[in-house]
Amino acid sequence: MKKLFLFLFLLLCVASLPGEDSSSRILEHVSDGKNWAPLPFFPEVKLHDINIIGHRIPFTKHVLMLFISGGILAVTGIFVGRSVDLVPHGIASFIEPIVLFIRDSILVPMMGVEHADGWIDFFSTLFLFILTTNAIGLIPLFSTATANINITLGLAFIILILTLFVGISKFGPIGFLKSMSPHGIPKPIAFFIVLIEVSGLFIKNFVLAIRLFANMLAGHFVIISLLALIFIVHPLAALISIPLALFISLLESLVVLIQAFVFTLLSAIFISMASAEH
């Protein structure tokens, strides 16, 4: 029932599209821009760039969403930190199984029991941040920040830098390259294997970014295209469009969870592989 109301709300948001050039305004809901249209018949919020000491920091809709999801996480963290107990109460009883799941299913198999506790901070932050930023996009007020290739490339860049940092701090820069080539293999083939491994390092992180970006973009694209069919084709198409958009949004809420988990798991795998001997 709640999902149905959420969808009628989204329908109202799409209803503020003009009739003729709705195809250009379809993409406005998903892509970046300087305006934020929170509620259907309310005025748009215009966002301005930030000027500090002569440098211009652009401040767009997706950046605002990043700040909003960071704010939600910060407030949740404050409340969780207050109720640290053997048996958690309140919001901590929601966050604690998530962190324990990350530690037991992702960190302990990859990094071993003794190193897992040191990495919990980073990976639980990563998982909760990606989950929050993805999930916010399902609410009609907000927009999905991770449906922007720049933001996911930034996250994958962080993972790449962390991989290089862990590898180089354990082996040294030359030793890191040496750890990428297996031992006991003739020289010409080992050269190609090193080439493949180094390019694989960059390609794996890039595909990490593309996977998250494409999943989020495709989900929202399908929902918005289905709802915009009502205005492009005929209003009676609403009988088919709205249930389809409802089910695809239910699938989307599953995809949000899975993609956050897969991003965290793969980054844990890459970081643990960087500090592993061949």
Added chain:
Amino acid sequence: MNEVNEVGQVLSQNAGKFMDYGLTALGLGLIALAAAVGIGFIGGKALEAIARQPEAKNDIRTLMILSAALIEGVAFFAAVVCLLIVLTK
């Protein structure tokens, strides 16, 4: 007879203009087919494994979802490259 000739002429003159879009649509269909086959295979094998040993349900479920997400990643990557070719002519 003249009308059929004219329609044939118009069609054959405009045939090359939308070849890009047609081939892209075909490519995207192939991507969807490949992804569906891969994920269906994984789902089937996971069900067989659970039927053999129901106690390993949770581990198998996690690995199945992970493998499905990885295969979908490949499919989406190919789809993004396809759309990139069409949209940035």
